[in-house]
Amino acid sequence: MARTHRARRFRRNARRVDGSRVRRFTVYGIIFGLGIFVALATTLDLPTLDSATDRPADLVTAPNPYVDPPSDRATSPEGEDAASVELEPAVAPAADPEPTIEERHITVRRGDTLMKVLRRTGAEHDEAHTAITALKTVFDPRRLMAGQKLTASFRRSESSDSKSKKTGELMSVMVKLDVERSVAANRAEDGFEATEVVRSFKPAFVRGIGRIDDSLFVSARRAGVPAQIIMYLIRMFSWDVDFQREIRRGDRFEILFETFRDSDGRPVKNGDILFASLSLSGADLRLYRFATSDGVVDYYDPKGQSARKALMKTPVDGARLSSRYGKRRHPILGYNMMHRGIDFAAPRGTPIMAAGDGVVERASRYGAYGKYVRIRHNNTYKTAYAHLKSYAKGVRGGKRVRQGQIIGYVGSTGRSTGPHLHYEIHRNGKQINPLRLKLPTGRKLKGREFARFLEEKASIDVALSETPALSRLAQADTGAE
Ligand SMILES: [Zn+2]
Numbered sequence: 001m002a003r004t005h006r007a008r009r010f011r012r013n014a015r016r017v018d019g020s021r022v023r024r025f026t027v028y029g030i031i032f033g034l035g036i037f038v039a040l041a042t043t044l045d046l047p048t049l050d051s052a053t054d055r056p057a058d059l060v061t062a063p064n065p066y067v068d069p070p071s072d073r074a075t076s077p078e079g080e081d082a083a084s085v086e087l088e089p090a091v092a093p094a095a096d097p098e099p100t101i102e103e104r105h106i107t108v109r110r111g112d113t114l115m116k117v118l119r120r121t122g123a124e125h126d127e128a129h130t131a132i133t134a135l136k137t138v139f140d141p142r143r144l145m146a147g148q149k150l151t152a153s154f155r156r157s158e159s160s161d162s163k164s165k166k167t168g169e170l171m172s173v174m175v176k177l178d179v180e181r182s183v184a185a186n187r188a189e190d191g192f193e194a195t196e197v198v199r200s201f202k203p204a205f206v207r208g209i210g211r212i213d214d215s216l217f218v219s220a221r222r223a224g225v226p227a228q229i230i231m232y233l234i235r236m237f238s239w240d241v242d243f244q245r246e247i248r249r250g251d252r253f254e255i256l257f258e259t260f261r262d263s264d265g266r267p268v269k270n271g272d273i274l275f276a277s278l279s280l281s282g283a284d285l286r287l288y289r290f291a292t293s294d295g296v297v298d299y300y301d302p303k304g305q306s307a308r309k310a311l312m313k314t315p316v317d318g319a320r321l322s323s324r325y326g327k328r329r330h331p332i333l334g335y336n337m338m339h340r341g342i343d344f345a346a347p348r349g350t351p352i353m354a355a356g357d358g359v360v361e362r363a364s365r366y367g368a369y370g371k372y373v374r375i376r377h378n379n380t381y382k383t384a385y386a387h388l389k390s391y392a393k394g395v396r397g398g399k400r401v402r403q404g405q406i407i408g409y410v411g412s413t414g415r416s417t418g419p420h421l422h423y424e425i426h427r428n429g430k431q432i433n434p435l436r437l438k439l440p441t442g443r444k445l446k447g448r449e450f451a452r453f454l455e456e457k458a459s460i461d462v463a464l465s466e467t468p469a470l471s472r473l474a475q476a477d478t479g480a481e
Contacts, residue, residue: 099155099156100155100156101153101154101155101156101171102153102154102155102156102167102168103151103152103153103154104121104122104151104152104153104154104167105149105150105151106120106121106149106150106151106152107147107148107149107150108144108145108146108147108148108149108150109146110146111146112144112146113141113144114132114135114141114144114175115128115129115132117144117150118131118132118150118152118170118173121150121152121154121167122152122154122167123152123154123167123170123173124170127169127170128170130191130192131170131173131185131192132173132185133191133192134185134191134192134193134194135173135175135183135184135185135192135194136194137194138183138194138195138196139175139177139183139194139196143177144175148175148176148177149175149176150173150174150175150176151172151173151174151175151176152170152172152173152174153170153171153172154167154168154169154170154171155168155169155171156168169187170187171186171187172184172185172186172187173185173192179199179201179268179269180198180199180200180201180268181196181197181198181199182196182197182199183195183196183197184196184197199262201260201261201262201268201269202260202261203258203259203260203271204258204259204260204261204267205256205257205258205274205463205467206256206257206258206259206467206470207254207255207256207464207467207468207469207470208220208223208224208225208229208253208254208255208257208469208470209223209252209253209254209255209469209470210222210223210252210253211250211251211252212247212248212249212250212251212252212253213249213250214249215243215247215318216230216233216234216243216247216253216278217230217234217318219253220233220253220255223470224470225255225257225470226270228270229255229257229270229273231317232273233253233255233273233276234317235317235404236273236276236287236299236307237276237278237285237287237307238312238313238314238317239307239308239309239312239313239442240285240307240309240313241278241280241285241313243314243317243318246280246281247280248280248281251278251279251280251281252278252279253276253277253278253279254275254276254277254464255273255275255276255277256273256274256275256276256460256463256464256467257270257271257272257273257274258270258271258272258274259271272289273289273299274288274289274460274463275287275288275289275460275464276299285301286301286302287299287300287301287307288300288301288302288453288456288457288460289460290445290452290453290456290457292443292445292449293449293452298442298443300445300453302457304444304445304446304449304450304453304454305442305443305444305445306442306443306444306445307442308403308442308443309442310356310377310378310381310442311355311356311377311381311383311425311437312353312355312356312403312404313434313435313437314344315352315353315354315355315383315385315421315423316344316346316350316351316352316353316410316421317350317351317353318346318350319344319345319346319350319410319421320344320345320346321342321343321344321345322343322344322345322420323339323342323343323420324339324342324433324435325339325340325341325342325431325433325434325435325436326338326339326433327339332415332416332417340424340431341384341386341422341423341424341425341431341434342422342423342433342434342435343420343421343422343423344410344420344421344423345418345419345420346410346419346420346421347410347419348389348409348410348411348412348419349389349409349410349411350409350410350421351392351406351408351409351410352373352385352388352406352407352408352409352410352421353403353404353405353406353407354375354383354401354402354403354404354405354406354407355375355377355383355403355423355425356375356377356381356383356403357377357400357401357402357403358375358376358377358378358382358383358400358401359375359376359398359399359400359401360373360374360375360395360396360397360398360399360400360401360407361374361375361376361382361397362374362397363391363395363396363397363399363407363408364397365413365414366386366414367414368414368415369384369386369387369414369415369422370386370387370388370411370412370413370414370415370416371386371387371388371389371390371391371408371411371413371414372384372385372386372388372414373385373388373391373395373407373408375401375407380427380428381425381426381427382425382426382429383423383424383425383426384423384424384426385407385408385421385422385423385424386414386421386422386423386424387410387411387412387413387414387416387419387420387421387422388408388409388410388411388413388421389408389409389410389411389412389413389419390408390409390411391407391408392405392406392407392408392409395407395408425437
């Protein structure tokens with residue numbers, strides 16, 4: 001019976017610590033060498049698992065295998081040990097005179113140091129210090145962040161000599177840095193040995209498809225597309241599509257993106273969008289991801305034309321166009337005057353993006369404009385943003401900003417009736433109607449680069465046709481939104 005066998009193996013290993021630490025940590029060395037980190041964690045979890053029901057009966061009554069170490073050695077090749085130790089609950093926590101491994105899980109709080117966290121687990125200062133010193137070889141403790149999980153394991157014995165120690169001897173410390181990376185320090189011959197484990201995840205394609213019944217965001221969420229991916233999707237199309245005016249009920253979207261899954265097939269994080277399309281009133285906009293030979297990743301239409309334009313039409317996400325360019329009765333002043341920009345109604349605090357790369361010319365109060373930012377993009381074009389609640393960090397005169405970078409937040413400063421963004425595009429120093437602007441086009445792929453793009457596009461098209469569409473039941477959410 002494999003289970004019994006494995007269970008005994010573990011107990012044997014635990015016992016060996018007394019006689020020969022070296023040997024025991026050779027075993028652990030092998031385990032780590034194999035990269036079975038998670039498995040180890042499971043092993044150390046043993047005493048906390050209630051194994052009373054599935055514990056084999058013969059474990060209780062069988063002669064203790066420790067009594068006879070030589071025969072034990074003869075029947076257990078090390079490799080098998082390493083492989084079989086991992087998964088099985090083995091030790092009954094109560095009434096067991098043998099040393100047990102007890103594991104404690106702690107979540108890092110804001111302001112914690114590694115020492116603080118370890119001391120909270122019950123580790124003694126000197127042991128914690130030694131473990132931390134080892135950890136420092138693979139991990140900068142200043143990178144410890146609130147929310148990360150730390151696991152410490154202790155060896156406890158019911159025998160009298162360890163009664164003096166409340167929690168027992170610190171055996172290992174493991175910090176899970178993110179879904180992919182963990183670092184650990186494990187007790188070794190002298191002191192602790194550190195390891196870093198990087199899990200790799202299998203990429204998988206996910207295809208989302210649907211009809212837009214309300215907003216793209218809501219419809220795509222309903223189709224199971226993660227929010228983070230939808231935000232990116234909106235940004236991809238924001239050069240071409242005015243999301244408030246051009247999306248109609250019945251329009252459709254399709255998207256192909258990557259997710260990464262762990263060995264159990266659970267999605268752990270989102271990857272890149274490879275393809276996205278919007279069918280708006282019958283017109284198809286299709287964009288493919290492509291990295292040019294200079295390493296720049298962008299999205300291109302099937303003809304190799306970059307989606308990126310010099311200036312964005314809508315520098316805020318999720319806003320409603322509330323007032324157009326042209327003559328209108330001014331809501332505050334009460335008489336007709338030219339409205340030399342367009343207004344987007346949006347909740348106070350909505351981020352405003354730089355419509356294009358450029359240099360901030362001004363980021364300060366400007367009369368009726370209230371808090372105001374103006375960006376110079378090139379010799380011809382500038383954009384201006386008014387009535388801001390506040391400026392984004394680091395945005396001030398002379399600073400360079402990138403397209404899409406957040407420069408401030410929607411507010412109602414200056415002469416304004418409510419939270420909105422007043423947006424202007426200046427051409428040669430004069431305001432023009434942003435909605436009429438013929439946007440200069442972005443990069444166009446040619447020659448070899450275009451040939452490479454066509455190959456890439458063909459393989460994405462194959463993936464599209466082979467990937468079943470996501471349903472509501474098979475959500476691709478990773479929780480990492
Ligand atoms: Zn306005």
